[in-house]
Amino acid sequence: MKSEEKMDIVEKTAREWMIKRGVKIEDIAELVYFLQEKYHPELTMDECIENVDRVLMKREVQNAILTGIQFDVLAEENKLVEPLQTIIGTDESLYGVDEILAFSIVNIYGSIGFTNYGYIDKLKPGILQYLNDKSSGKCHTFLDDIVGAIAAAASSRLAHRAKDVE
Numbered sequence: 217m218k219s220e221e222k223m224d225i226v227e228k229t230a231r232e233w234m235i236k237r238g239v240k241i242e243d244i245a246e247l248v249y250f251l252q253e254k255y256h257p258e259l260t261m262d263e264c265i266e267n268v269d270r271v272l273m274k275r276e277v278q279n280a281i282l283t284g285i286q287f288d289v290l291a292e293e294n295k296l297v298e299p300l301q302t303i304i305g306t307d308e309s310l311y312g313v314d315e316i317l318a319f320s321i322v323n324i325y326g327s328i329g330f331t332n333y334g335y336i337d338k339l340k341p342g343i344l345q346y347l348n349d350k351s352s353g354k355c356h357t358f359l360d361d362i363v364g365a366i367a368a369a370a371s372s373r374l375a376h377r378a379k380d381v382e
């Protein structure tokens with residue numbers, strides 16, 4: 217991970233907000249492990265963490281994190297204007313803008329990211345299950361898709377690099 221002073225304010229804030237919303241790098245790394253262990257039997261958690269960290273260095277990812285979490289927090293505080301307050305606050309299934317925002321992340325390391333994204337979005341393992349727990353009183357309408365997308369992008373990065381090594 218980069219030292220604090222080398223990180224600019226956007227990256228620093230994006231990383232801090234994720235942690236504040238209950239998502240650690242390790243949580244996303246576990247999703248990467250879940251997606252990739254069958255293809256890379258030697259895979260370690262450290263490699264997964266490293267790949268997630270690299271994805272988090274990308275400006276388009278940081279922008280998606282900040283934008284998505286901002287909407288989640290405002291919805292949680294009942295501060296959005298209707299009808300958006302109800303749509304985001306209740307995570308209305310036909311909304312879809314949360315997914316569109318996440319696609320800006322999925323795309324970074326090529327199209328195999330979409331397959332990975334679709335797969336964990338369906339199964340919702342680990343941290344995704346926590347983020348989707350509507351009984352928590354928290355709103356993670358955007359963050360669940362963003363976290364899934366970061367895991368998918370990190371998996372693609374890992375897969376491409378493994379291929380290069382071969």
Ligand SMILES: [Mg+2]
Pocket residue numbers: 307314315356357358359360361
């Ligand atoms: Mg969502």
